[in-house]
Amino acid sequence: MASITALLPTAFLAVGILVLAKLWRDFQFKKRYNFPPGPKGLPLVGNMFQMPPYHQGPWAKDLAEKYGEMFTIKVADNTWVFLNSSRVVNDLLEKRSSIYSSRPSYPYTSSLLSGDCRMVMQPYGAQWRSIRKIMHAILNIKNAPTFAPFQDLESKQLVYEVLQDPEKWYLANQRFANSVVMSVVFGKRIMDRMEDNVEALFDTSREFIMAMQPGANLVDTFYILDRLPTPLKWWRKRGQRGHDKVLKVYTTEVEDLRRRMEQGTCPPCFATKFLEDPETEKLGKTQTLFALGSLMEAGSDTSRMTISQIIAAAASDSSWVKKAQAQLDEVCGYATRLPEFSDRPRLEYLSAVVKEGFRWRPFAEIGVPHMLIKDDEYEGYRFPANTVFTWNNWALALGEKEHKDPIRFWPERWLDESIQGFKKERLEDPLAGHWGFGTGRRVCTGYHVGDTNVWIAIVRLLYCFDFHQVPGKEVDTMNINPGEHRWAPFDVEIKVRSEQHEKLIRKVGRPAIDVRY
Numbered sequence: 001m002a003s004i005t006a007l008l009p010t011a012f013l014a015v016g017i018l019v020l021a022k023l024w025r026d027f028q029f030k031k032r033y034n035f036p037p038g039p040k041g042l043p044l045v046g047n048m049f050q051m052p053p054y055h056q057g058p059w060a061k062d063l064a065e066k067y068g069e070m071f072t073i074k075v076a077d078n079t080w081v082f083l084n085s086s087r088v089v090n091d092l093l094e095k096r097s098s099i100y101s102s103r104p105s106y107p108y109t110s111s112l113l114s115g116d117c118r119m120v121m122q123p124y125g126a127q128w129r130s131i132r133k134i135m136h137a138i139l140n141i142k143n144a145p146t147f148a149p150f151q152d153l154e155s156k157q158l159v160y161e162v163l164q165d166p167e168k169w170y171l172a173n174q175r176f177a178n179s180v181v182m183s184v185v186f187g188k189r190i191m192d193r194m195e196d197n198v199e200a201l202f203d204t205s206r207e208f209i210m211a212m213q214p215g216a217n218l219v220d221t222f223y224i225l226d227r228l229p230t231p232l233k234w235w236r237k238r239g240q241r242g243h244d245k246v247l248k249v250y251t252t253e254v255e256d257l258r259r260r261m262e263q264g265t266c267p268p269c270f271a272t273k274f275l276e277d278p279e280t281e282k283l284g285k286t287q288t289l290f291a292l293g294s295l296m297e298a299g300s301d302t303s304r305m306t307i308s309q310i311i312a313a314a315a316s317d318s319s320w321v322k323k324a325q326a327q328l329d330e331v332c333g334y335a336t337r338l339p340e341f342s343d344r345p346r347l348e349y350l351s352a353v354v355k356e357g358f359r360w361r362p363f364a365e366i367g368v369p370h371m372l373i374k375d376d377e378y379e380g381y382r383f384p385a386n387t388v389f390t391w392n393n394w395a396l397a398l399g400e401k402e403h404k405d406p407i408r409f410w411p412e413r414w415l416d417e418s419i420q421g422f423k424k425e426r427l428e429d430p431l432a433g434h435w436g437f438g439t440g441r442r443v444c445t446g447y448h449v450g451d452t453n454v455w456i457a458i459v460r461l462l463y464c465f466d467f468h469q470v471p472g473k474e475v476d477t478m479n480i481n482p483g484e485h486r487w488a489p490f491d492v493e494i495k496v497r498s499e500q501h502e503k504l505i506r507k508v509g510r511p512a513i514d515v516r517y
């Protein structure tokens with residue numbers, strides 16, 4: 001007891017020194033750096049608990065309206081700056097992309113669970129750059145002919161399944177999106193999620209997405225926890241198990257792929273090209289596996305959610321659907337044949353529909369965080385390296401200063417320059433006019449594949465079906481929850497347009513089910 005008492009003055013002195021050191025650091029920091037204003041937070045946790053766990057868009061848009069083009073919040077150890085106008089997104093994330101393209105650190109989700117190999121979360125550096133280069137070479141528009149047959153086949157099955165069971169439209173949509181990305185990446189169709197390794201593959205994806213949610217793992221926001229001695233890190237074993245599971249699932253998929261390649265039954269796809277690329281060998285085994293897994297994760301839900309959003313828009317306003325169908329009928333005839341990719345130049349209204357679908361209610365509501373890697377100055381503000389920047393997607397998509405009548409699903413905004421100054425020549429550039437695919441050097445690598453996935457699915461659905469609201473259960477388009485995959489995210493009545501359409505769907509859609517490779 002006596003010895004504890006004797007130690008007290010030393011302990012007080014140590015604590016005092018630590019507090020003073022922190023105050024001095026904070027003082028120096030405040031003198032050196034300054035940020036755009038933002039809401040007041042609590043000590044230690046900052047604004048962490050003010051941010052809703054899901055559907056953060058409306059919260060972030062309200063703050064944008066209050067603070068203007070930029071605002072700042074603290075999420076535990078990280079400072080986040082939200083960019084709320086296209087002007088500042090362009091100035092920082094696009095034009096200064098060489099220093100605004102890293103990712104914040106995630107000791108659990110990225111380092112432990114993903115062995116630092118999940119490309120979407122990797123910091124800006126040599127490893128990320130080399131994977132990104134290979135992905136870009138394979139996924140760019142020149143390779144569209146490799147992926148188009150998969151998209152064609154899966155969208156034929158999509159319209160057939162919607163015809164057979166319209167109430168399960170969301171499952172048909174999910175199968176379409178999963179199967180098209182599995183085909184694009186692994187040259188393998190998905191008929192049933194319970195098959196072989198497939199459910200496990202999507203399970204690991206879900207675990208990863210859950211782990212990424214703000215607050216899901218304390219160490220991903222309170223970095224100091226990562227300095228605890230290893231035996232005290234209560235999350236370690238769970239993370240290691242998750243990592244082993246993911247590697248096993250990816251390895252099984254790649255072994256299956258190699259077998260099919262040897263047998264000559266695997267169609268050309270991303271993985272066949274990737275594994276044959278001499279650059280891939282330099283990546284090492286784990287990174288190679290994760291590069292394939294990352295693509296599958298980034299590619300399937302994104303297409304599914306965008307298609308759901310456009311169906312919601314079709315149910316809630318039939319006026320644009322009629323115009324889309326009139327153009328489709330003019331080009332393809334009435335129930336004569338399904339629209340094809342080759343019709344795209346003559347279906348400009350449909351390209352405007354798809355572009356509007358990427359803008360209208362973006363599912364990445366508050367963007368995806370980019371991290372600054374070097375101190376920077378902008379319009380009187382001074383930002384330190386490691387500040388997190390995000391494009392406030394919901395505020396950008398639904399801001400009055402960005403778009404005319406932003407709540408409305410209005411394809412014409414992309415066709416008639418007098419509406420909001422958009423030049424029609426840029427219609428076919430999937431990135432033009434909205435931030436749905438992200439920005440700068442971190443922009444979605446699969447955006448051509450994503451754009452064409454959504455395009456072919458939507459043009460065929462609109463050609464074949466009418467979409468109506470269910471009386472008394474109108475679609476609340478500002479609160480759709482597109483991420484929901486277990487049941488329909490909203491009520492919609494889907495009816496085939498005519499008996500002739502039904503015959504056509506049966507003729508071209510039914511055989512798609514029997515195709516195997």
Ligand code: HEM
Pocket residue numbers: 119120121132139181184294295296298299300302303304306358364368369436437438439440441442443444445446447449450451453454
């Ligand atoms: C269909 C609609 C899609 C949408 C709306 C979409 C959206 C996005 C967004 C918002 C990001 C983050 C960008 C940023 O940080 O600035 C991203 C990243 C990414 N996307 Fe997509 N995506 C889609 C489809 C796809 C597809 C089909 C693939 C692959 C086949 C893909 C692969 C990726 C990859 C690998 C990244 C990580 C890029 C990096 O961190 O460098 N995406 N996507």
